[in-house]
Amino acid sequence: MVINHSSLLLLFFFSTLFIIPINSQLLSSIIHCSDTSGDRNTYIIHVETANATKFLAREARERYYRSFLQPLSSSGEQLMLYSYMHAINGFAARLTEAEVKTMMKMKGFVHAQKDQEYNLHTTHSPDFLGLQQDHCFWKESNYGKGVIIGVLDTGVMPNHQSFTGEDMPLPPAKWKGICDFDIPVCNNKLVGARGFLRGCRNSPVDDNGHGMHTASIAAGNFVANASVLGQAKGNASGIAPKAHLAIYKVCYKHCHGSDILAAIDQAISDGVDVLSISIGGRPDPFYDDHMAIGALAAVEKGLFVSSSAGNMGPKESSVENNAPWMLTVGASTMDRSIRVTIKLGNGEEINGESAYQPDNFPFTMLPLIFPGEKGVVRAKTCSDGSLDGINVRGKIVLCETGGGVNNSIEKGMVVKNAGGIAMILMNQGKQMLTVKARAHVLPAAQISYGDALRIKKYMKASPVATAGILFKGTVYGTPVSPSIASFSGRGPSVINNGVMKPDIVGPGLNILAAWPSPADCGAMPTFNMLSGTSMAAPHLAGVAALLKASHPDWSPAMIKSAIMTTADELRRDGKPISDETGNSTNYFATGAGHVNPSKANDPGLVYDIDIDDYISYLCGLGYSDRQVSAVARRYIECLSRKAITAEELNYPTFTVSVASESQKTVTRTVKNVGENNAVYTVQVDAPEGVKVDVYPEKIEFSEINQTVVYDVYFTAGDTSDRIGSVSEGQLRWVSGKHVVKSAITVSFV
Ligand SMILES: *[C@@H]1O[C@H](CO)[C@@H](O)[C@H](O)[C@H]1NC(C)=O
Ligand SMILES: *[C@@H]1O[C@H](CO)[C@@H](O)[C@H](O)[C@H]1NC(C)=O
Ligand SMILES: *[C@@H]1O[C@H](CO)[C@@H](O)[C@H](O)[C@H]1NC(C)=O
Numbered sequence: 001m002v003i004n005h006s007s008l009l010l011l012f013f014f015s016t017l018f019i020i021p022i023n024s025q026l027l028s029s030i031i032h033c034s035d036t037s038g039d040r041n042t043y044i045i046h047v048e049t050a051n052a053t054k055f056l057a058r059e060a061r062e063r064y065y066r067s068f069l070q071p072l073s074s075s076g077e078q079l080m081l082y083s084y085m086h087a088i089n090g091f092a093a094r095l096t097e098a099e100v101k102t103m104m105k106m107k108g109f110v111h112a113q114k115d116q117e118y119n120l121h122t123t124h125s126p127d128f129l130g131l132q133q134d135h136c137f138w139k140e141s142n143y144g145k146g147v148i149i150g151v152l153d154t155g156v157m158p159n160h161q162s163f164t165g166e167d168m169p170l171p172p173a174k175w176k177g178i179c180d181f182d183i184p185v186c187n188n189k190l191v192g193a194r195g196f197l198r199g200c201r202n203s204p205v206d207d208n209g210h211g212m213h214t215a216s217i218a219a220g221n222f223v224a225n226a227s228v229l230g231q232a233k234g235n236a237s238g239i240a241p242k243a244h245l246a247i248y249k250v251c252y253k254h255c256h257g258s259d260i261l262a263a264i265d266q267a268i269s270d271g272v273d274v275l276s277i278s279i280g281g282r283p284d285p286f287y288d289d290h291m292a293i294g295a296l297a298a299v300e301k302g303l304f305v306s307s308s309a310g311n312m313g314p315k316e317s318s319v320e321n322n323a324p325w326m327l328t329v330g331a332s333t334m335d336r337s338i339r340v341t342i343k344l345g346n347g348e349e350i351n352g353e354s355a356y357q358p359d360n361f362p363f364t365m366l367p368l369i370f371p372g373e374k375g376v377v378r379a380k381t382c383s384d385g386s387l388d389g390i391n392v393r394g395k396i397v398l399c400e401t402g403g404g405v406n407n408s409i410e411k412g413m414v415v416k417n418a419g420g421i422a423m424i425l426m427n428q429g430k431q432m433l434t435v436k437a438r439a440h441v442l443p444a445a446q447i448s449y450g451d452a453l454r455i456k457k458y459m460k461a462s463p464v465a466t467a468g469i470l471f472k473g474t475v476y477g478t479p480v481s482p483s484i485a486s487f488s489g490r491g492p493s494v495i496n497n498g499v500m501k502p503d504i505v506g507p508g509l510n511i512l513a514a515w516p517s518p519a520d521c522g523a524m525p526t527f528n529m530l531s532g533t534s535m536a537a538p539h540l541a542g543v544a545a546l547l548k549a550s551h552p553d554w555s556p557a558m559i560k561s562a563i564m565t566t567a568d569e570l571r572r573d574g575k576p577i578s579d580e581t582g583n584s585t586n587y588f589a590t591g592a593g594h595v596n597p598s599k600a601n602d603p604g605l606v607y608d609i610d611i612d613d614y615i616s617y618l619c620g621l622g623y624s625d626r627q628v629s630a631v632a633r634r635y636i637e638c639l640s641r642k643a644i645t646a647e648e649l650n651y652p653t654f655t656v657s658v659a660s661e662s663q664k665t666v667t668r669t670v671k672n673v674g675e676n677n678a679v680y681t682v683q684v685d686a687p688e689g690v691k692v693d694v695y696p697e698k699i700e701f702s703e704i705n706q707t708v709v710y711d712v713y714f715t716a717g718d719t720s721d722r723i724g725s726v727s728e729g730q731l732r733w734v735s736g737k738h739v740v741k742s743a744i745t746v747s748f749v
């Protein structure tokens with residue numbers, strides 16, 4: 001398989017779409033649901049696998065689970081929401097605290113945890129747009145053929161052109177899922193769809209848009225001659241256009257752990273290969289993180305899990321989805337911008353972005369006005385009514401972001417209705433670093449906070465400030481890309497005890513993909529540009545599907561290793577990947593780097609991890625036997641196995657802590673997936689403050705699948721002046737053909 005890297009990264013984001021008018025039958029959202037109000041809460045109950053019960057049938061399992069409920073209440077039947085088969089050994093039920101306490105004393109009880117809320121990882125901006133786009137080089141291919149991607153999200157609108165079954169092969173015979181719409185709308189692309197809400201079957205229709213957006217990023221079908229509002233023209237597709245999509249709607253108004261577990265349970269039994277989950281929550285220990293537990297079950301069954309790092313960056317330790325068995329994806333910017341250049345009267349130039357690019361807007365110098373200049377808060381943000389009595393007619397109006405005005409469309413309407421000719425949307429503070437190519441209802445540009453200060457300074461200095469606006473359309477090759485989006489969740493993880501997170505970054509800023517048609521747009525083709533790690537995770541799910549198609553025998557950990565050890569660390573201009581302001585950054589922001597799909601297809605060596613390693617790692621976290629048993633879905637006695645630390649997990653990165661005047665050794669096992677008779681030698685960029693020795697320094701393989709063990713010795717001298725600091729380096733195994741890179745982070749304790 002050959003993947004053209006540049007076209008992957010340039011093109012996948014142009015899922016330009018048509019939509020057929022919505023069939024109202026699809027919108028009957030609730031199929032059946034029971035009441036979940038009252039004084040009971042939903043709990044997820046983990047129980048021991050009863051040694052005497054043969055768990056061959058779902059019914060036997062359910063009977064066993066019910067045996068925990070029967071003593072509690074005569075209406076035990078009504079309490080159970082879900083009886084899980086694969087995702088955990090246990091069930092979800094509506095219980096009072098007293099009932100949970102009673103249950104804790106029962107034989108076979110392992111662990112109980114209240115249902116948790118999880119959130120979608122997008123910066124939600126309901127901006128509809130039409131985008132000018134005529135550079136499209138994507139050719140139809142067989143990438144991802146035969147692979148099924150399960151998307152846990154807000155559902156799907158099945159009548160979108162991204163999800164047609166045209167030119168799609170039949171799903172593989174192992175597919176067992178169902179299509180739970182009221183009418184038969186599934187096809188060879190959209191092979192299944194189900195909704196899970198509080199123990200009930202529910203409609204998988206996407207009334208939010210997030211779910212179809214992420215699904216089309218991962219595996220949207222090829223859409224030829226796509227055009228939107230007469231502007232966008234080009235071919236569109238997701239990352240793995242030949243992969244099948246199985247939709248599991250788990251987020252209605254909220255997303256709950258019990259529903260997420262039910263979806264993972266279903267995806268495992270349906271025959272899904274890759275899960276894309278752009279959802280996260282509070283970083284809880286793994287035994288209380290329903291999604292992490294379900295993900296481990298999925299990984300054990302051979303499913304790859306791509307999840308989002310969260311949007312709470314750039315704050316340190318803001319990363320979510322920290323389990324080492326998941327791929328945790330941060331968001332990067334693309335090398336594409338949809339540019340608007342503003343020329344100020346003093347000759348200064350400022351670059352901004354706008355998705356709306358009028359092709360007949362003349363470049364003329366026009367007066368600039370900032371209605372909020374006098375400190376009127378509502379006028380600063382161009383809130384409704386705030387421009388009354390201000391003469392903005394024929395002028396370029398400056399508005400700040402925020403201020404309770406919901407989106408750029410609303411601000412634009414205020415400016416337009418007041419007679420303004422164009423709008424400059426100024427980022428309001430250092431916290432809002434992201435400049436987005438948004439939809440606008442008039443000629444407009446969003447600019448950064450720093451550039452906003454430049455304009456304000458110019459306006460102060462010149463009594464008749466003017467500016468001209470130049471719409472430059474889509475500009476490729478922005479040299480400072482990829483860089484890390486400011487919102488992208490940063491490590492280190494506070495709960496995984498030192499496994500480097502995020503693992504990787506992928507495109508997550510200004511991603512254009514499928515979007516439902518709003519009721520008042522009729523049959524208008526719609527798509528939308530969203531930003532968030534929500535958009536980055538499905539890119540990696542798509543890449544994993546491509547790798548799964550070309551290497552069906554690779555385990556999830558092998559696929560993950562291949563993605564991480566081949567990642568790009570440099571921007572297009574040859575400098576290290578930076579943050580969004582161009583400042584240098586670190587592994588806690590970039591993970592292993594920016595995904596390079598074609599290199600990931602041929603990594604040379606991989607670091608594999610099996611379920612036993614993860615269980616030993618869970619023991620090493622200091623969890624109790626019951627807590628480990630809940631996560632592992634089997635009875636575990638940590639004393640009877642070798643617990644390992646996070647440092648010793650066979651991860652493709654190294655995170656070690658060293659004390660002054662000490663030495664630490666960690667061991668890794670690499671597997672040859674390149675050629676027979678391969679020879680690798682080691683190269684190390686030692687982190688400042690430690691000496692790094694590798695033994696052996698040269699490793700040889702005579703055949704594929706052979707494994708070799710090596711040791712890495714970290715030796716620290718007197719590092720007492722470094723305590724609390726972190727330094728970074730890299731270890732590389734290099735053959736004539738491959739470079740297998742591992743990031744090293746050393747923290748001094
Ligand atoms: C299953 O067997 C293990 C070890 O033999 C024992 O400790 C455990 O209590 C048994 N579990 C049940 C539910 O009978
Ligand atoms: C779109 O795809 C078609 C069919 O593969 C191809 O002929 C055409 O050149 C593509 N258009 C662009 C703009 O890439
Ligand atoms: C795409 O547009 C071209 C030129 O307008 C036309 O020749 C071609 O048939 C169209 N293809 C499809 C699939 O509509």
Ligand SMILES: *[C@@H]1O[C@H](CO)[C@@H](O)[C@H](O)[C@H]1NC(C)=O
Nearest residue numbers: 384404405406407409410411
């Ligand atoms: C903007 O958001 C607020 C609060 O969510 C809501 O009450 C209001 O209706 C929204 N305005 C518009 C024009 O949608």
Ligand SMILES: *[C@@H]1O[C@H](CO)[C@@H](O)[C@H](O)[C@H]1NC(C)=O
Nearest residue numbers: 430433579580581582583584
């Ligand atoms: C970028 O680096 C400069 C110089 O170190 C620093 O002053 C500035 O605050 C940094 N910017 C951000 C956004 O961190």
Ligand SMILES: *[C@@H]1O[C@H](CO)[C@@H](O)[C@H](O)[C@H]1NC(C)=O
Nearest residue numbers: 552553554555703704705706
């Ligand atoms: C390597 O191992 C995998 C899985 O065990 C197997 O499917 C594959 O055929 C092996 N490859 C070679 C070249 O032996």
